[in-house]
Amino acid sequence: MASLLPQCTALVHPAGIGAMSLALACGIAQVAMPVAHDQFDNAARLVSLGAGVSLRTPLGEDDMFNAMKHVLEDPGITFTCKRLQLRTAPSATACDIAVDLMERCHALHQARTLKKAG
Known part of the structure; x- marks a missing residue:
């Protein structure tokens, strides 16, 4: 999905946090259709x-068409999606962040070697 979303202009999904965060990171508009659990809050x-x-x-006859038309044509949604994309774009990988934190901890405590926990 991560390779497909950057080529899309909108995403319809059940409001799971994974799909929602990927769409935010790609800067695309979303139509959420929650069905359970945290999806309503998301x-x-x-x-x-x-x-x-x-x-x-239940959806009415034109509900999906109208929702897609709205998210694709509303300049406010387009602007917000692009703004949020800039805020959520990763500047470093999780591994890079972990290495940086370990190096800072090592320097702060002047440890000669990292010791195994336990």
Whole structure:
């Protein structure tokens, strides 16, 4: 999904945190359709960010069409998605961050070697 999303302009998903965060990182508009658990809260946060809309089931005949039209044509959503993309774009990998933290800890405590825990 990570390789496909940068080529998309919008994503319809059930408001799981994985799909939502990938779409935010790619700067694309979202239509969330929560069905269970934390998805309702995730969808509400997406809407409050201004990066998409949320739909509830059962859907009416034109609900999906209208939602997609809205997220694709609303300049505010487009702007917000691009702004959030800049904020969520990773500047370093998790491994780079871990190495940096270990090196800082090592320098701070002037340890000669790292010791095995336990």
